Amino acid sequence: MRAAMSHKFSRDYELGTQEWQANPIISGQFYGNPSISTVVRAGEVVTSARAMDEPTMKKLWTYNTQFPVEASTSYGSTSKKRQQEHPEDWAGHSFRMLLQLLYIVSMLCLLRYDEALRITWQDVRFEKLENGVLRIRLDLPFRKTHQNGGIAPFYLYANPDRPWMCPVKAFAIMWQLAVVNEGTPSGYIFRKKVGRNGWSMNAGDGMSTDSFMEYFRNNLLDIEIDPRPYGTHSFRRGGCQYLAMVLRWPFRNICSWGGWAENFDNPGTLFKYLLSWTDTPLLEREDYLNPNRTVGDVCPACNRSCHCS
Template identity: 55%
Template sequence: MTRVTYATAQKMRAAISHKYGHDHGRGTQPWLEDSLRPGHFRGNPSLSVTVSQYMISLGRRKVRAGEVVTSARAIDEQTMKELYEHNINFVDDDLGPTSKKRKAEAPQNWAGSTTRLMLQLMFNTAMLVLLRFEEVLRITWKDVQFEQCQPRRVRLMLPFRKTHQYGGIVPFYLYENREKPWMCPVCLWAAWWCRCRELNIDVNGCVFWKKKWAEMESVPTADSFLECFRNNLLDIGIDPRPYGTHSFRRGGCQYLAMVLRWPLRQICTWGGWAENFDNPGTIFKYLLSWNDAPLLQREDYFNPNRAGSDPCTNCGRTCSCA
């Protein structure tokens, strides 16, 4: 019998912490003895020093036993660009249904242009808004508002967030980015809305379809989405095995920190991480992982002749310190 992993233990503790914190009103404070009432404790029992020490010890024992905790590899901007160029320029060779036989004969035709456009929008939205997969699926058209300003923007009001199950979700404003169309949510949202209208699809329900028709095959499920995502990576010659549904949330966090150079507090506020920063290790798990593709070769850290980065859109600098 396979023993449970350390990740499973973390999820169990998180569930217990949520139960005590929300259902029993214990909050997120550590479990401590009340100095004014000896023998009485306050706070969340799951966040006690004893439980924390046990989890640290358990993690060490799991590592010594050979278990390696691996996060899904983060998606980077270059991969997003390659996916965008492949999906947007994809031309259907047959407007009929994509049968299993046709897929077997031509694996590259695992999906048509409509599916690929929808997937590209899901990729872009999940990455820029730091969404979990189940949060993307719950978006409906009434949650999306196109606002005519300069530059154009989309107002996204999510109906559900794992970290805000009792309401209080603030809107997300996504702006047009003409210089980088692969990172432009406004263009993708507009293109998907137009495609739905062209196909006479109701634009009052879910944004991402769950119904079968033509070459669409119930994409909005965890397993089918992951299969489509990995097929898409194979299209552009990337090994899909290190990637998962969480790759966009991790990749978005790294994109905001290392490309747009947002401070950590701004990333946490945008992504909906805990405002009291009671678990600062979470944000660093998204920023750092041995499984991520290296941004810089080891010999180039102090290399004065290393290639510059893309020009800054504000100052035009290409040096690494820009």
């Protein structure tokens, strides 16, 4: 709500994005954006959704990819008796691959849920470079921060060392499934679920936000994780933390990649994505200075597994 107010004052009333403050020269006069003020910001402590992390992404990928593959996409419904006896049967392998692609793209591209759900096959381009490397070019049709165009494309590359974070493989799997079901894929990639393991053949029948959250939470229950702390911004926040703490990107690169604060005038926004009390602790307190604590995963680039790499 505050973001909508800030946008209204900034664009329609042309008050900009400067913080609301008193004029030091003329008494009783103020300037700036009223919703960007110390009083408004202090009015409520915002609790962010828990960030998605790489270990959870790996668990989801392992569970979904190992789910039994069916001969064809099933559009039949599941009986209530079977739902009670097999709660994991809420979706089949094909639909889980659709969700897996949604998870990966949302996390790597730092997307809001509504931005990710609007992606169409026309926005995706498979490119092969001169050296034979395959990559995905993703041109988003809409972004909250760029409502008048000028959206920079996302270039996504294969990551064989982390298949649970590999967008090229996820897109390839989904493309093959779409070709089998539709012929030449078009329209929304993430469609309304039909039956147990199918999706709508209507190109404009996109998945709703509420449906996405229901499937995401069901998927977390599959791997025995409490879904209650997670929300629609979990992948956006998790992607920010993944780029910063796992891939060790500089903060400036994260802001540029995600389309945040081009003039870097609000570093608090990035900090809220990087740290929250709702996030899962990365380390037990007793191990902070423990020289004998368990080493991390080996980096495929430098072959180091120490915590300072």
